[in-house]
Amino acid sequence: MSAAVPPTSRDVARLAGVSQATVSYVLTGKGAISPATRERVLKVAESIGYRPNLAARSMRTRRSGRLAVITGVVAVGNQMRMLTGASRAADEAGYAMETSSVDGTVEDRTERVLELAAGGQYEGILTFVPVLPEALSDGGDTPPVLAATAFDEQMHSAGELAQADLMEVFVHALVAAGHRRFLHVAGSQEFASARARRDTYLACLAGLQSVQGLDAESLGVVGGEWSAESARQAVLALPDDAPPVAVLAANDMLAIGVLRGAAERGWSVPGDVVVTGWDNAAFGAYTMPSLTTVDVDFQAAGRHAMHLLIAALRGEAPPARGPALQRIVWRESSGAARPPR
Amino acid sequence: MSAAVPPTSRDVARLAGVSQATVSYVLTGKGAISPATRERVLKVAESIGYRPNLAARSMRTRRSGRLAVITGVVAVGNQMRMLTGASRAADEAGYAMETSSVDGTVEDRTERVLELAAGGQYEGILTFVPVLPEALSDGGDTPPVLAATAFDEQMHSAGELAQADLMEVFVHALVAAGHRRFLHVAGSQEFASARARRDTYLACLAGLQSVQGLDAESLGVVGGEWSAESARQAVLALPDDAPPVAVLAANDMLAIGVLRGAAERGWSVPGDVVVTGWDNAAFGAYTMPSLTTVDVDFQAAGRHAMHLLIAALRGEAPPARGPALQRIVWRESSGAARPPR
DNA sequence: CTGAAAGCGCTTACAG
DNA sequence: CTGAAAGCGCTTACAG
Numbered sequence: 195m196s197a198a199v200p201p202t203s204r205d206v207a208r209l210a211g212v213s214q215a216t217v218s219y220v221l222t223g224k225g226a227i228s229p230a231t232r233e234r235v236l237k238v239a240e241s242i243g244y245r246p247n248l249a250a251r252s253m254r255t256r257r258s259g260r261l262a263v264i265t266g267v268v269a270v271g272n273q274m275r276m277l278t279g280a281s282r283a284a285d286e287a288g289y290a291m292e293t294s295s296v297d298g299t300v301e302d303r304t305e306r307v308l309e310l311a312a313g314g315q316y317e318g319i320l321t322f323v324p325v326l327p328e329a330l331s332d333g334g335d336t337p338p339v340l341a342a343t344a345f346d347e348q349m350h351s352a353g354e355l356a357q358a359d360l361m362e363v364f365v366h367a368l369v370a371a372g373h374r375r376f377l378h379v380a381g382s383q384e385f386a387s388a389r390a391r392r393d394t395y396l397a398c399l400a401g402l403q404s405v406q407g408l409d410a411e412s413l414g415v416v417g418g419e420w421s422a423e424s425a426r427q428a429v430l431a432l433p434d435d436a437p438p439v440a441v442l443a444a445n446d447m448l449a450i451g452v453l454r455g456a457a458e459r460g461w462s463v464p465g466d467v468v469v470t471g472w473d474n475a476a477f478g479a480y481t482m483p484s485l486t487t488v489d490v491d492f493q494a495a496g497r498h499a500m501h502l503l504i505a506a507l508r509g510e511a512p513p514a515r516g517p518a519l520q521r522i523v524w525r526e527s528s529g530a531a532r533p534p535r
Numbered sequence: 536m537s538a539a540v541p542p543t544s545r546d547v548a549r550l551a552g553v554s555q556a557t558v559s560y561v562l563t564g565k566g567a568i569s570p571a572t573r574e575r576v577l578k579v580a581e582s583i584g585y586r587p588n589l590a591a592r593s594m595r596t597r598r599s600g601r602l603a604v605i606t607g608v609v610a611v612g613n614q615m616r617m618l619t620g621a622s623r624a625a626d627e628a629g630y631a632m633e634t635s636s637v638d639g640t641v642e643d644r645t646e647r648v649l650e651l652a653a654g655g656q657y658e659g660i661l662t663f664v665p666v667l668p669e670a671l672s673d674g675g676d677t678p679p680v681l682a683a684t685a686f687d688e689q690m691h692s693a694g695e696l697a698q699a700d701l702m703e704v705f706v707h708a709l710v711a712a713g714h715r716r717f718l719h720v721a722g723s724q725e726f727a728s729a730r731a732r733r734d735t736y737l738a739c740l741a742g743l744q745s746v747q748g749l750d751a752e753s754l755g756v757v758g759g760e761w762s763a764e765s766a767r768q769a770v771l772a773l774p775d776d777a778p779p780v781a782v783l784a785a786n787d788m789l790a791i792g793v794l795r796g797a798a799e800r801g802w803s804v805p806g807d808v809v810v811t812g813w814d815n816a817a818f819g820a821y822t823m824p825s826l827t828t829v830d831v832d833f834q835a836a837g838r839h840a841m842h843l844l845i846a847a848l849r850g851e852a853p854p855a856r857g858p859a860l861q862r863i864v865w866r867e868s869s870g871a872a873r874p875p876r
Numbered sequence: 877c878t879g880a881a882a883g884c885g886c887t888t889a890c891a892g
Numbered sequence: 893c894t895g896a897a898a899g900c901g902c903t904t905a906c907a908g
Contacts, residue, residue, distance in 0.1 A: 199676055200653060200676055200677055202884095202885055202886080203885070203886065203887095204885075204886090212894075212895085213894065213895045213896075214885090214886080214887090214895090214896095215887080215888080215894075215895060215896080215897095216893090216894060216895075218886070218887055218888080219887090219888095219893095219894085222887075224887085224888085225888095225893080225894085226893065226894095227893070227894080228893060228894090231893080231894080245649065245650060245653030245654075246653070246654075246885085246886075247594075247653065247654065247655040247884090247885050247886065248650075248653075248654035248655060248656060248886095249590050249593060249594050249599075249654060249655040249656050249884095249885080249886090250594055250655065250884070250885035250886040250887090250900090251885080251886055251887075252590060252886090252900095253588075253590050253591055253594060253884095253885085253886075253887095253899095253900045253901070253902090254885085254886050254887045254888080254899080254900050255886085255887065255888095255900085256900080258590075262633075274615060277636075281636055285638070290635070291635075291636070292603075292633050292634060292635045293633060293634040293635070293636075294631070294632075294633045294634075295618075295622055295632070295634075297626070308586065309586060309589075312541060312586030312587070312588065312589075313586075313588065313589035313590060314588040314589060314590040314591065314900095314901080315589060315590050315656060335540050335541055336541050422817065422818065422820070422821045423820075426821065447817065447818065450818050450821045450822070451821055453821070453823070454821040454822075454823065454825075457823045475818075476763065476788065477763065477788070477791050477816075477818045479763070479764075480763045480767065480791045480792055480794070480795040481791070481795075481822060481823075482794070482795065482798045482822075482823055484795075543900095543901055543902080544901070544902065544903095545901075545902090553878075553879085554878065554879045554880075555879090555880095555901090555902080555903090556878075556879060556880080556881095556903080556904080557877090557878060557879075559902070559903055559904085560877095560878085560903090560904095563903075565903085565904085566877080566878085566904095567877065568877070568878080569877060569878090572877080572878080587901085587902075588900090588901050588902065589902095590900095590901080590902090591884090591900070591901035591902040591903090592901080592902050592903075593884095593902090594883095594884045594885070594886090594900095594901085594902070594903095595883080595884050595901085595902050595903045595904080596884085596902085596903065596904095597884080655884095655885080
């Protein structure tokens, strides 16, 4: 049997025979309240199942203790890993982190972030999705809004995730192992990371040909979406005399599609075809052959982004960045290619 | 250059030369305000970048338009899919959905849910993680709190996700295809779904032996965690004369570990060993061989759970459940086994 | 069509 | 050590 409406601190006060102020002091542990009164208030509160209305409290204190992270509607696995890192960092700093997903155009998303920032429920906001710069704030009057996206136009703050330098390392290692023919299976070009990998691939091969005068050849850039099927199709569409060829896929999902496509064509990996991926997906160590890939420490990126936000809202200096977030994991699919020394 | 503090409706009123009530009527579109006044208020609001404080509004109206979903700290991929479904359903019903992750013991989680429910910021709460029944509510005085978990002790509401009937279909199809030796690679037994799959496997094989008198044999239940590595190790530990054997893995991640282990032992799949998975992970169609598995419509489950919540908070009758959420996807790894007719 | 006033549930100087 | 009062930023009867 519960009341028709949740009890308030006023109810507790009345029942305990004290003022509402006293209840507040007891519950926040701020005033100096006699043990006896304290006891009584606590007992009453407990007995009627009183719980403070956090919205009301935070309207008064302007401190909600809550931080929001904005993600896309369908957060990809990588965003999940970032969320985990961000969540832990928030936790450690004593904040509750909540996630809000947004949809639609960049204007829609910007509007929603602005709304959340002004809404008064969050002390700070981190967005993993691209928004217009106008939504960003370092926290003067309004709560700080930081962008930490590996996926955007603007490469704000933690955009280090989109770096594609290691693509060059892949190519050079493959060249050193004797490979001369290359193919890039690209990801969705809406993603900065996909564009960076593609651009680096292109630049690197151009460099090989013109600068180093190597007879390296690119069969081109194929794919263009983050699906294994598109990668498989790209391989099925290759000419019969494509092998030997080194296929650099923009992520592991594409790479497994390449593996499958090669198998369907009767090409052996890493004999006829070598393959590299990106992201170090959980399945990559167990495919046949296992995938050479780039481990990206999304958790650390999420942690760091959250630390930046917390520093901003506390008015502290932004913490220094940790060690590099990317690292090549050499496995079977790249054949004899080895790390440069 | 922005003010030291965000503008309020009072500021707008003063600047527009009207009362705060008028501003409110204009912004909520409720009162009957003359077009001229309306225009002026809107213009002022726009010019000073006014945005309503949602916390204050909802304190007054007791309507926040926000729903919360509780997930574990590290939401597994399947939870993500449920979130997507839930989010869309909330959207369609005009609610904003936010996600809050909880950690710790079941008591900790229960406390946190209770806190959120009383906090006054949400009109309803859906939890994907197990909590004590005391946290659940159908929404009398306090917002409704529903559990929709495929992963819990208690199998509340949408627990249909944990059903393992199809495990029996797998076994029977494999028997019909001539298989007599079986192995189950189990998932983490903290999960209702893992326990159900294991129990069904055991019951089914016991039935084959005693009831049907078949010479079917179980090599046992191995594994016990959701990692490909544990599955691989389980296969590496099998006796040399294990094949031919049918391996029923509790999910696709385990199944890919089995595939890898079999390859390392030089066993062909589906020749020496056949394998089935569960969950229809994205990579399953691209392994060599591709994985026979169970497609689980997590999105639909998330949708439905959200519909239940919305019905509860509106005091409507709960919507009927949709079509079955599980369906076997036959692929290469199960060899000749085919759906029963 | 518009305004003055009360109140949502809290917290916090300020008196006493 | 405790209470009366004001106020956080809104909305909503109630008058006019």
